[in-house]
Amino acid sequence: MIIAERKPLEEIAAMAAPYKKVCVLGCNTCVGVCMAGGEKEAAETASLLRIHRKKENQEGEVDVFSIERQCEFEFIDEVLERLKSYDLIVSLACGVGVQTMIEHVQSLRVVPGLNTTSMGYPTEQGVWSERCLGCGDCVLHLTMGVCPITRCAKALLNGPCGGSAEGLCEVGEDIPCAWQLIHDRLSSFSRLGDLNEIQPPKDWSTSHHGGPRTTVREDVRIDRGE
Amino acid sequence: MIAGSNLEKVINSGNFVVTGELGPPKSSDITQLKHHAEEMKNHVDAYNITDNQTAIVRTSSIACGATLVQMGLEPIIQITVRDRNRICIQGDVLGAHALGIKNILCLSGDHQSFGNEQGSKGVYDIDSMQLLKGLQEMRDENHFIGGDELEAPISYYLGAVANPFADPFEYRVDRLEKKINAGASFIQTQCIFDVDRFEKWMEMVRERGLHKKAAIMGGVTPIKSLGAARYMKNNVSGITIPDELIDRLKGAEKKKEEGLNICIETIQRLQEIEGVAGVHIMAIAWEEIVPEIVERSGLYPRPKV
DSSP: OEEEEEOOHHHHHHHHTTOSEEEEEEEOSHHHHTTSSSHHHHHHHHHHHHHHHHHTTOOSEEEEEEESOTTSHHHHHHTHHHHHTOSEEEEOSOHHHHHHHHHHOTTOOEEESEEEEEEEEEEETTEEEEEEOOOSSOOTTTTTTOOHHHHSTTOOSSSOOTTOBTTBOTTOTTSBOHHHHHHHHHHHTTOGGGGGSOOOOOOGGGSGGGSSOOOOOGGGOOOOOO | OOSOOHHHHHHHHTOOEEEEEEOOOSSSOOHHHHHHHHHTTTTOSEEEEOSSGGGOOOSOHHHHHHHHHHTTOOEEEEEESSSOOHHHHHHHHHHHHHTTOOEEEEEOOOOGGGSSOTTSOOOOSSOHHHHHHHHHHHHHSOBOTTSOBOSSOOOOEEEEEEOTTSSSGGGHHHHHHHHHHTTOSEEEEEEOSOHHHHHHHHHHHHHTTGGGTSEEEEEEOOOOOHHHHHHHHHHSTTOOOOHHHHHHHHHOSSHHHHHHHHHHHHHHHHHHSTTEEEEEEOOTTOGGGHHHHHHHTTOOSOOOO
């Protein structure tokens, strides 16, 4: 899922300061599950914002509600009239949600209340770890299910660099060395020999480096012509 | 003969090869670097020039290398994959060749989070293995990584690094073999302080005959003080310093002299290990000591080949 965390309240308050009628809009899917921007977090953010604005003697009101997904037109449409009634929407969706809303309804003024961090999963309660960078050309079959593009700080494809020590990455003590993990899994399946093959340079054109990506599926498109 | 560099000639002659290291400054004033190069010119066969070492902005490796060429000395330019994509690296290699540089050492590079531009974007378009293979194919098959042909042939002597002290230990010889297969003719190792572990690694290297496929040079660093030893142990990526060595320095009256002795003893032990082709002396911030190290290790004069 998409992982995010809330921006500092001061930053949100500063973005909202010039506006009178403000709505904090939660998003109940990914960021709801990772406890950054769901219904509960939206209500909490709205009340903190109200207290902050009161202290600063700012006029206006802060409303709050949530929708299922800010990244789909159908869910936005259900509350469209209500959204149009605000001067500013503080979106607690990921960056995709913010952009879906302004592209769908050009007249809306939407600012991000979250910093979107990664695609990952909760490795334990309160800890979310990144697992995919969306490079567009998955290599997990070569690396025993451990992604070196995401989990190796240097995105190496041919084994661990000289900075791998006692299972940890040179970048930080809380980061496992992805290639140690791959090595251990290959070893447990008696496939260490796989590492001897030189993996060629990756074609990054399928990733963001090829420019912003659009996925087109002709088989599921609705023909909007005659 | 591949590129006809002095380094290659000394290696081929079977003499125990000696290389030094020069770290470019955080300014464009390279007077000091030139001075150090002059200082050790009769004591080393070639000089590594680091590439924005530890991710700190410095005068470029190729610019310093070209200066050495003008001085009649022989650089080994280091190229990391941290800061440049394949377009830039290949372009720089063409430029380096045009400037008379004949030796290239390929490495990943310390992560940008170690340096003085911690918010920078790491490139890592290719890894060190792909860099080696790419440059080998540029030289031997006359094409760029993307397949396009070079308009004129190019030649250089290619090297790589190995860290016998990194983990997983049992993989380190596999990795060396992979680098040799990818095109490395010479190998320089990370600083050796744990000679026992290095010997164990060399044993595995010999079992596979890898010392016959590439010249393995052991890396050494003279330790100037106890503080320097502790700093390297705790802060320099990829370096292990055994506690016994720290204790030995601690117990010594003259730390600097003891650090020097340890370095010379290590080089002497390296010369006894079958399959070790030479030594790479990294006396960063203590460059003036290199002639003494080389002389006291019995490696002076250097062969004229």
